[in-house]
Amino acid sequence: MRLTSFILGAAAALTLSTPSLAQELTAITGGRVLTGTSVIENGTVVLRDGRIVSVGTSAAPSGARIIDARGKIVTPGFVAVDSGLGGSEVSSVRGSNDLSSSANSVSAAFDVSYGLDPWSFTLPVARLGGVTRAIVTPSHAGGGGGGHAHDDSDFAGVGSAGLQSPSLFAGQAAVIHLAEGTDILVKPRVAMVAPFGEAGAGIAGGARGAQFTQFKETLAEVRLFARNRSAYDRAGLRDLSLSRADLEALIPVANGTMPLIVTVHRAADIQQVLRLGREEGVKLILDGAEEGWLVADQIAAAGVPVLLNPIANLPSSFEMRAARMENAAALQAAGVVIAIKGNEGSTHRARDIRYNAGNAVSHGLSYEAAIAAITVNPARIFGMAGQFGELKAGAAADVVIWSGDPLEPLSQAEAVYIGGEAQSMTSRQFLLRDRYRNGGVQANGMPPAYGQ
Known part of the structure; x- marks a missing residue:
């Protein structure tokens, strides 16, 4: 009893x-x-x-x-973009950082959603700053994706001979929520990530032109594979530069259904990335775009959104000679959909997105646009409009x-x-x-x- x-x-x-x-x-x-x-x-x-x-x-x-x-x-609730939340505990401790892969047999196919940690100490800290959702992105050469800076050589590939080493692609992003519980994944594989500009050139052999050529050739191989899977399975297709897993992962990028997050800074590089998007039918999201204000009208005309840190205003490299704190205001005024990022990869300082939005307001961005840039705009950019980020x-x-x-x-x-x-x-x-x-x-x- x-x-x-x-x-x-x-x-x-x-x-x-x-x-x-x-x-x-x-x-x-x-x-x-x-x-x-x-x-x-x-x-x-x-x-x-x-x-x-x-x-x-x-x-x-x-x-x-x-x-x-x-x-x-x-x-x-605010939405952290280009984030490492749940994927990295201490960026300098490799075993606690699941945001990057150096295997050249798994690059585009690398899926950050499998490394998410619902018990990460970073989540409650971000939540106290009003962050309730995040777009978790892979890290790569050049500091984009998860926001941790790395030397290009950190991503030198290892693995099967004949495959791209290192690869042009960092992997696939995921959407998470920050609620307490054991399952924070909302949606995996929402975008592919790749560095361009100096970082991309370093991967492709040292020149920007080499990367663009290699990128176009890679998409051609992906389309060839998609048309001839059966021939590939019976070894009746020429050798390709990516593993089967990577080829499969890139099909939605090649057919324009999965957006490609491109880390790019220099205005000239932004122009060439927009040209690449037109030529290849790739759906683009620009990440960084510190010199975007110089070509804001072109970005707007292409209908390409931008993930940016509005307080990035120092010429820390030749790619960012024209960086300025009015970048967010200029892009928004031109009609570009913007999302404001936090600092240091929106991991340990994800809560900074509201401070960055406030700084953007003090440099010309309207208050309403700043609120949208940390709420509704990220949801729109990643195809989840009406699902979160808006009351x-x-x-x-x-x-x-x-x-x-x-x-x-x-x-x-x-x-x-x-x-x-x-x-x-x-x-x-x-x-x-x-x-x-x-x-x-x-x-x-x-x-x-x-x-x-």
């Missing part, structure tokens, strides 16, 4: 601890609501079953649980309640909801702070491990 009672009691407790609370009707009321595309004063955001039911000025529905946001600002009916209930203007450094996230679930507002850093704030000694004079 006692065992039965215990089992029933445990089952009841388990039921209460499941996401059923997230399934109840909840209304966040009275706040200044920034939807990602508009502003609603004294707004009401209604959530249920992990989704947004409605956003507007109506009263809360009858029976809804009320969350009072008067005097606060309510936004969608609208049907979108994921990723909602952040702020103490003040989210682009002001002193404002803090007071509540974070991902998929309608309230998230913990602490992190390992806070726990360590609290443990050692008094020198690691408790009131009884003993170290923390000994308790009170």
